[in-house]
Amino acid sequence: MSKHEHWLYTISSEHKWFDLNLRETWRYRDLLLLFVRRDIVTAYKQTILGPLWFLVQPLFTSLVFTLVFNNLGQIQTDGVPPFLFNLAGITAWTYFKECLTNTSNTFRANQNIFGKVYFPRVIVPLSKVVANLFKFGIQLFIFILFYLFFVYHGYELSPSLNLLLMPLYLFLMASLGLGLGMIITAMTTKYRDLTVLVGFATSLLMYLSAVPYPLSEARLKFPEWLIPFVEFNPLSQMIEGFRYMLLGEGSFSLWALMYTCGISLVIFLMGLLLFNRTEKRFIDTV
Template identity: 65%
Template structure:
């Protein structure tokens, strides 16, 4: 212990808060905890289930089948020459990752109040670990998508990946940042007023239909009222699902404007989420 001077305090706990008050050094010190949380999430989800991680596959596959039946067979939505099943699977795979990050992180404070009420560690470790452990699920779902992709490819379907594949990691990052940012904002707001948590499940469902998951932007431009089409187009999530399909299936459109627009919004939302989350973590236990 160094106690050279009387005033050399290591840190101070006080009621005053700064607007932006991050202790990155501290978060770094807890990196092992982050990975242990990730490991815990992955290992424990499907303990004592028979099918285990196979459950990760069943949900997107069935949803794609239903979407194909409803939107493409019944609703006649064009997919630009790509097999509708593959088209839907691509959209759902991308959407699922965002959705999982959002819904899981949005309940951080309420689901962890037991442990948060007893021990201190940088709270942000929790949503971060959720986002990272969801990557595994995303990876598995991406795998099944690629499996079907190969199947269709060898059957002679024209669905070529293009050079925009290089942007793939950035897209994953954007999805994570958007889900995490929104999730942190919602989790911070739900500590005092529970209304939002009721809204989340339902809003996410609706948001999916405004994010061009079961249809391409071109169809939205053509068939939606112009104002709604505008909303769909400027929804950053639309840019992600569309871009995701574009790089894998070479269908739809890609603009650099849309790309950077989405990137900036993701980063901004993430930072706002971080600030709000950080402000809440100090005293949420009194109100949760």
């Protein structure tokens, strides 16, 4: 055998941190689309209402929030109808939360298929994020219907050119959710302690993320020590920005946007690296 044989690839125990295999992932792009299709198509097979079920959760949550926080709790929403305010926040929050929870169990939920055949594992969490986009679309549509309803009944609402920022906000929420999800799934393949925390922590996180209240209210009414947790939470900036974009309410600053971008990208990258490192051997310890 000559010394300079050309090998297409080698499988060994050594892995570089930054070996992300992007080219191979690209080769599997059809698989990504098929996974997305599978997730969407099979979620409501053999139901009569089908994708309309996606609407039940945000509508009822908004209703409950309106009754509890706005009617009982007297939270001010800067002149925006509280229901609409809550619906906007919940639509955005749901997208983030679904991205996080659907990806945070990637390794464990797919150990069966991961244990049998190789493909770039990152395809699976990516497909979840894309499939959730479809859900988000439906929920945004219902939001627009309510929006028009309120406009028709005389509320003065002014969407602005800021709506063009929508793709950016979606991208940020997706990368933060995906990044966190990948970190969690990578860290829970061997020691599962963290999984116990995820469900509980996400529901708590919602209350720190300015979902049922505007940031201005938090600044006024929260205890001093808690305010930074809300203020510097990239999620509350995202939710606030999202609402600002749709309803013209709340605060928006370029500084906050840059800050959110930075944090999201860093977390996304960390998640990607950890995930890639874990995928090589997780099947032995999962």
